[in-house]
Amino acid sequence: MRISRTPHLGYDDPMNATHTNAAGLRKPPALRPGARLGVFAPSHPAHALFPDRYRAGVAALEALGYTVVEDPLVAAGKSQGYRTAPPIERAQALMHLWLEADVDGLISVIGGQNSSSLLPHLDFAALAARPKVVCGYSDVTALHMALASEARLSTFYGPAVAPSFGEPGPLPYTVDAFTAAVTGAAEERRRLEPPSRWSREGPRWSGDDWRDPAKRVWHDHPGWAVVRGGEARGPLLAGNLNTMRALTGTRYLPAFDGAILMIEEMSAPLDRWERAVTHLALMGVFDRIAGLIVGRPEVAEVGDAPFDHTQVLLEVVGAHYDFPIVEGFDCGHTHPMLTLAQGTEASLKVDDHGPVELWLEEAMVAPPAEGGAEAR
Numbered sequence: 001m002r003i004s005r006t007p008h009l010g011y012d013d014p015m016n017a018t019h020t021n022a023a024g025l026r027k028p029p030a031l032r033p034g035a036r037l038g039v040f041a042p043s044h045p046a047h048a049l050f051p052d053r054y055r056a057g058v059a060a061l062e063a064l065g066y067t068v069v070e071d072p073l074v075a076a077g078k079s080q081g082y083r084t085a086p087p088i089e090r091a092q093a094l095m096h097l098w099l100e101a102d103v104d105g106l107i108s109v110i111g112g113q114n115s116s117s118l119l120p121h122l123d124f125a126a127l128a129a130r131p132k133v134v135c136g137y138s139d140v141t142a143l144h145m146a147l148a149s150e151a152r153l154s155t156f157y158g159p160a161v162a163p164s165f166g167e168p169g170p171l172p173y174t175v176d177a178f179t180a181a182v183t184g185a186a187e188e189r190r191r192l193e194p195p196s197r198w199s200r201e202g203p204r205w206s207g208d209d210w211r212d213p214a215k216r217v218w219h220d221h222p223g224w225a226v227v228r229g230g231e232a233r234g235p236l237l238a239g240n241l242n243t244m245r246a247l248t249g250t251r252y253l254p255a256f257d258g259a260i261l262m263i264e265e266m267s268a269p270l271d272r273w274e275r276a277v278t279h280l281a282l283m284g285v286f287d288r289i290a291g292l293i294v295g296r297p298e299v300a301e302v303g304d305a306p307f308d309h310t311q312v313l314l315e316v317v318g319a320h321y322d323f324p325i326v327e328g329f330d331c332g333h334t335h336p337m338l339t340l341a342q343g344t345e346a347s348l349k350v351d352d353h354g355p356v357e358l359w360l361e362e363a364m365v366a367p368p369a370e371g372g373a374e375a376r
Contacts, residue, residue: 019366023343043112057166091121111138158339173336230324232291264295264332295332
């Protein structure tokens with residue numbers, strides 16, 4: 001990740017102060033009570049295919065005090081099978097929500113496979129001029145990476161409307177982590193802790209099982225696992241590994257220099273996991289980062305192999321690198337999940353026998369903007 005503190009795009013700062021984080025990415029203003037939260041669908045049309053689950057997520061956000069504003073495609077229930085609409089229409093809907101709809105922050109409906117299709121159609125200079133909270137995970141990684149590299153904005157790898165807030169609940173750990181991140185309610189320096197239990201997605205959305213919390217299978221959380229001890233300090237770079245790798249060779253993928261890299265996958269069968277981490281090694285990523293955090297995948301088949309994901313990772317990394325490595329992290333496709341802002345300075349201290357100490361060394365947001373939702 002580029003460490004320069006000088007954004008390469010100009011913008012007007014109404015507060016006459018530039019709030020950047022450790023990576024030189026501009027922090028968005030914190031969300032105030034009653035903030036207007038825009039919902040966009042950069043890829044998969046879960047709002048149309050699973051409307052009950054989506055509406056449950058909207059209701060949960062409204063119960064937290066947000067006013068939800070849908071982008072034009074979501075509001076119209078648009079769907080083209082695997083995607084919401086053609087790329088240029090999805091990009092226009094996002095630009096409209098960001099620049100014209102008078103919203104304070106944005107959150108994705110869900111991920112998908114094709115958020116990267118929007119990137120050539122976005123006006124990054126216009127987006128850079130109005131930093132906002134932007135939250136989502138999985139395929140939304142493409143937008144996170146592009147907004148960091150092209151607009152120099154810090155965005156949030158965190159929950160989405162349908163899968164996260166659409167939980168019958170939703171889960172307090174997820175909600176509390178999101179709230180602390182986007183409102184700046186937590187102390188500037190704080191230690192991140194694992195939840196007491198975790199779960200895979202479990203019940204399918206097409207039926208009614210998802211409405212019953214008892215249908216979800218929970219596991220006691222053993223704590224984040226130490227793969228290799230050590231200490232690191234640097235800006236966080238968080239994302240879905242498959243989506244990051246799809247940006248290889250483009251201008252939209254930030255540099256990894258000095259970063260504490262958090263990667264996660266929805267599905268990580270062992271053969272694909274070996275290919276993915278080998279790709280990172282061949283890209284030279286492991287030559288540049290300060291530390292590595294691996295999220296727990298929802299599906300992690302080992303098959304007939306007499307080894308596991310940890311052994312494959314160590315095989316690829318080998319003795320060539322000495323950065324600390326942690327796995328089983330809660331920020332991705334299992335529940336509950338943390339919310340992390342790109343470029344936030346973090347410190348990682350890992351004893352070979354645990355526990356993991358992961359600290360955020362700065363707030364993830366700037367002070368609230370004047371004239372925000374609270375003043376309306």
